[in-house]
Amino acid sequence: MKVCTKGVWDETIPGISFDEDGVSNFCNLQEKLMADHPRGAIGQSDWDALVTAMKTAGRKKRYDCVIGVSGGVDSSYLLHIARQYGLRPLAVNLDNGFNSEIAVQNIYKITTSLSVDLETYVVDYEEIKDLLSAYMKAGMPWIDTPTDLAIKATMYKVARAEGIRFILRGNDFRSEGKQPKEWTYSDARQLLYIHKQFGKGVSLRTYPMLTLFRQLYAGLVIGIKDIRPFYYLDYNKQDAKRLLMETYDWKDYGGHHHENLFTKFAMAYWLPQKFGIDKRKINLSAQVLSNALTRQEALVLLSQPFASPAELEQTRAYVQKKLSLSDVDFERIWSSQPKNTFDYPSNYALIFGLVKRFRPLLKRLYSYTPMSVSATDIVDTKRV
Amino acid sequence: MFRPRVIPVLLLKNKGLVKSKRFSDYTYIGDPINAVKIFNDLKADELIVMDILATKEGRCIDLDFVRQVGDEANMPFAVGGGIQTIPQIKAIINAGAEKVIINSFAVREPAFIQKAADEFGSSTVVVAIDVKKKFLGKQQVYSVAGTKASGLDPIRWAQQMEANGAGELMVTSIEQDGMMQGYDLPLIRAISMAVQIPVIAAGGAGKLTDFASARRAYASAMAAGSLFVYHGPRKAVLVNYPTSDELLKLFSPS
Numbered sequence: 001m002k003v004c005t006k007g008v009w010d011e012t013i014p015g016i017s018f019d020e021d022g023v024s025n026f027c028n029l030q031e032k033l034m035a036d037h038p039r040g041a042i043g044q045s046d047w048d049a050l051v052t053a054m055k056t057a058g059r060k061k062r063y064d065c066v067i068g069v070s071g072g073v074d075s076s077y078l079l080h081i082a083r084q085y086g087l088r089p090l091a092v093n094l095d096n097g098f099n100s101e102i103a104v105q106n107i108y109k110i111t112t113s114l115s116v117d118l119e120t121y122v123v124d125y126e127e128i129k130d131l132l133s134a135y136m137k138a139g140m141p142w143i144d145t146p147t148d149l150a151i152k153a154t155m156y157k158v159a160r161a162e163g164i165r166f167i168l169r170g171n172d173f174r175s176e177g178k179q180p181k182e183w184t185y186s187d188a189r190q191l192l193y194i195h196k197q198f199g200k201g202v203s204l205r206t207y208p209m210l211t212l213f214r215q216l217y218a219g220l221v222i223g224i225k226d227i228r229p230f231y232y233l234d235y236n237k238q239d240a241k242r243l244l245m246e247t248y249d250w251k252d253y254g255g256h257h258h259e260n261l262f263t264k265f266a267m268a269y270w271l272p273q274k275f276g277i278d279k280r281k282i283n284l285s286a287q288v289l290s291n292a293l294t295r296q297e298a299l300v301l302l303s304q305p306f307a308s309p310a311e312l313e314q315t316r317a318y319v320q321k322k323l324s325l326s327d328v329d330f331e332r333i334w335s336s337q338p339k340n341t342f343d344y345p346s347n348y349a350l351i352f353g354l355v356k357r358f359r360p361l362l363k364r365l366y367s368y369t370p371m372s373v374s375a376t377d378i379v380d381t382k383r384v
Numbered sequence: 385m386f387r388p389r390v391i392p393v394l395l396l397k398n399k400g401l402v403k404s405k406r407f408s409d410y411t412y413i414g415d416p417i418n419a420v421k422i423f424n425d426l427k428a429d430e431l432i433v434m435d436i437l438a439t440k441e442g443r444c445i446d447l448d449f450v451r452q453v454g455d456e457a458n459m460p461f462a463v464g465g466g467i468q469t470i471p472q473i474k475a476i477i478n479a480g481a482e483k484v485i486i487n488s489f490a491v492r493e494p495a496f497i498q499k500a501a502d503e504f505g506s507s508t509v510v511v512a513i514d515v516k517k518k519f520l521g522k523q524q525v526y527s528v529a530g531t532k533a534s535g536l537d538p539i540r541w542a543q544q545m546e547a548n549g550a551g552e553l554m555v556t557s558i559e560q561d562g563m564m565q566g567y568d569l570p571l572i573r574a575i576s577m578a579v580q581i582p583v584i585a586a587g588g589a590g591k592l593t594d595f596a597s598a599r600r601a602y603a604s605a606m607a608a609g610s611l612f613v614y615h616g617p618r619k620a621v622l623v624n625y626p627t628s629d630e631l632l633k634l635f636s637p638s
Contacts (some may be wrong), residue, residue, distance in 0.1 A: 095621060097415035101425030108615060108624050118620035125415035126399060206412075321452070322417060 007285030008298045012276055014182040014340075026178070026282075030289045033173050043232035050166075050227060051085045057165045063090040063117070065166040065227075066159045068151055069110075071103030072259045074170030074230070076110050076250055077240040081229060082168065083114045089168065091118045092158050094151045096262065097125040097322070102251045103259035110248050121154045124206040131191070131207065132262065133323050134198035139339040141275050144266045145186040146207075153188075153210035156218050165224055172230035175237050177286030181348070182340040183277060187212065190346035197344075212347050236292060255306060265319045268306035275338050278302065387635040389429040389605035390595060392612040392625065393586060394419060396435045396449070396465070403609055404436075405562035407514070407530030413613055413621045416449070421456040423612075426625040431457055432485065432554070432607055434512075435465025436529045439488045444472045447479050454480020462510055468496070470503055477508065485554060487512035488527040491534045494548060501549025510584075511550040513538055515571055516558035523571065530558045538571065539578045546579045553579065554607065556586040564590030564610050569601045576602035592626055596634050 003010040004024035010016070017025050037043070058064025067082060067089040069075040082089045091111050093099075111118045131146035142148075155167045188211045195204070218224045244250035258264040271277040284298040293301075306312065320330050341348070394416060395402050401419055402410040413419075416433070423431055433453055435445040445465035453461060463476050464485030473484050490497050490511050500509045514526045515538045525536040534541075542553055555575050557568035567588045576583045582604035589595065589608035598606045615622040626634070 093620065093622070095414050097418045099418065099422070101422045101623075104422055104623050105426070108622055111616065117618050118616050118622065119618045120620040120622060122412060122414045122621050124400065124412060125418075321455070322415075 004285065006295070007288050008281050008295065008302060009285050010281060012278070013281065014180045016180075026180075026285065027289065029178055030173070030286055033178070034290065037173075037231040039232060039234055043234075047229060047232035050229075050232075051087065054087060054166045058088065061163060063088050063162060063164050065089045065168050066155050066162070066164050067091050067168045068155050068170075069093050069107055069118070070151075070257075070259055071099070071106035072170075072253075072257060073237055073241050073244065073250075074172060076106055076244050076248070077235070078168060078170040078229060079110055079114055079116055080244070080247070081233065083116070089116055090158065090162060090164065091116050092155055093118065093120045094147070094154045095120050095122040096128045096147045096150065096260070097123075098147075098260050098262040100253060100259055100261055102253045106248075106250050106259070109250060110244070113248050119158055121150075121158070121208065122206075123150055123208070126202050127204050127207045129323055130199045130202035131195055131204075133200075133325065134195050136270075136323075136333050137198040137336070138194045138344065139336050140186075140194070140344075141182075141271060141277055141338070141340055142184045142186065142266065143270055144260075144263050145184075146191060147260070147262065149186065149188060149191055149210065150208050153208035156210055156215070156224065157208050159224050160218060160222065165222075167224060167226045169226065169228050170230065171228045172235055172237075173286060174230070174235070174290040175283065175287055175292065177282040179279065179282050182342065183271075183279075185341045185346065185348055187347045187351070190341070190344050193345050212351065238292075261315060262319060262322075264307075265315050269312050269316050272306065274334065280306075387631055388595070388599055388603065389584075390626070390631060391430045391432055391584065391605055391607045392423050392428050393432045393434070393607045393609045395609065396433060396445070397437055401613075402436070403562060403613055407558045407561055409562070417452055417456055419613070419623055420453050422623040423625060424457050424459065426623070427628065428459055428625050430459055430482075430605075431461035433461060433463050434485060438466030439528050440531075442466070444468065445476070447475055450476055450479040450481055464510075464512060470499065473500055473504060473508070477504065483508050483510050483552070485510045485512050487514060488532075490545065491525065491527040491536065494544060497545055497548040497550055501551070506549050506551030506581075509550050510552040510554055511545040512554045512556065513542060513545075513575070514556045514558055515568070526558060539574055542575045542579050542583075546581050550581060552582045552584060552604075554584040554586055555603075556607075557588060560588030561586075562610050563588055564614075566590060566594045567598050567601070567603075567606075569597060572598055572603050573601035576604075592630065592634055599635060 001010050002018060004027050005022035006027045009024045009026045054064045064087055067078055069091045093107055135143040135145060159167055188209050241252060253259050257267055267279060280302060284301055287293045288295050288298050396416055397410060401413045401416045403413050404410050438445050443466050445463055450463055460482035462483035462485050463481040467484055467486050468489045476484055514530055515523050516526050517523050518533055523538055525534045525538055525541050527534055555572055557571055560568050565588055567585045572585045584605040584607050585598035585603035586607040589611045595606040612625055613621055613623055615624060
């Protein structure tokens, strides 16, 4: 198995290629992203300008930004940062029926102690259940797409309803890296298709849907800006965790995104065992390149299991029960053909076509080029 | 150290959890199993789960559902909704519940409480008493999820249920339900003083100190819905429950 000589990306990753030095295209992408989004003095001054813009836009309002919260380290720390810079965020949580007790407690503690108002959007569980099962039946790798799309849609929805112009997200490509689109790309069009093909026909009445049109409208007409503060500011997950624990009695929940039990199942059971996909390779590589870890440490971490077999079985059993899947149902799903994003229709070609053509406009609107664009540049050109 | 029990109340409507205001105005708040799991992890003293459509639809609460609650709940839990027969109670207990809660059928057939208590022991039988003032009238007992006035006087009814063998009474003020402005303390006090069996105060808790007030009105346990599922000024849906330290402090004599 060929492994990138600078990070720990390997041949299990779709679209990967290696140059003569054994450096992968994903590594080049990561380096380009780091160059495109500098931290330090430049990042700080970009961020300061954004803070001023947010405060100005929110002057006569109760809130100046929306922050999606999950109880996880990134979003919890983002709330902390926002308050530090004197912003008045409205925290928004999407409840998909799989929040863990730790997540819920973390959200409670941090919003209470920072006096941040919280808004929750509870999707009717029967709808989420039908969507998550449909993604599993479709053999999609990233089965938590319905949640991800709903979170994004909810943030836009709340921002529009409250007249808030800025959405802040806790993403950090320096600790997460860029996932190959075969694994994670999805959109509303694809969701509707998969739901129609594989769902039980539960009508989506409460599920928030961000269609391409609505997203373009929100961005281009209303001018809602989508910002990732950790692209600019120094952020180190381990330090952040420590600070959160000391300041807010925040609790650690183990693995990346294990604050939600379905996400944990997707990440630690479904992907590795059915698809041979280990997303940690992407995360850890990114951390190696940003000097948070050595390559050797990353390789050691990768050789460790996601969780104990007993814990994984427990998570599987819980998910199976919550989705009302019998053993026979689950067996059928488990043995079905693995698919990926490009096996089902989506707006991928359309969106990236648009984005490429209108890049200068996007740059003016969002003050940076969306990350996925740089990603297609590198990953796609190398593949052709 | 002894302290009164503090009990989250979950209302089931179809397959979802709802929270009511004055027994109407139902808001969907999510999946019941997740909420039970979180209350379990937060170490709630007990749980109460009621199917609010069961009586109206002429059926008993779903046993599979009770079993699923039992799977996630390590603490004792009581279940209500459309219970009318001894075999139903037996099945509910077998599915993992510790107690059953009966309101409507007790009003229709008070002798059933005696039968149930004889069969399963008083400690299994909780009678729910939902109380509201009829237009310009006195407070009286309501049944069928607050939709049917019975003409019964709450205090006399409480005494009759005690005499029939009820092990516990859950007294809910319909007017205070979901308003988060405190329990109907005169009602709780009057009933608690009129009977020997434990009284669970319900309907209206909006802050932890409301529990202490109910305690001073002689309630043995305090139930709450909104307080444990809503958070902050925007009433975000976020399951929460006080820590055991907070509860001890709340009920300590000083």
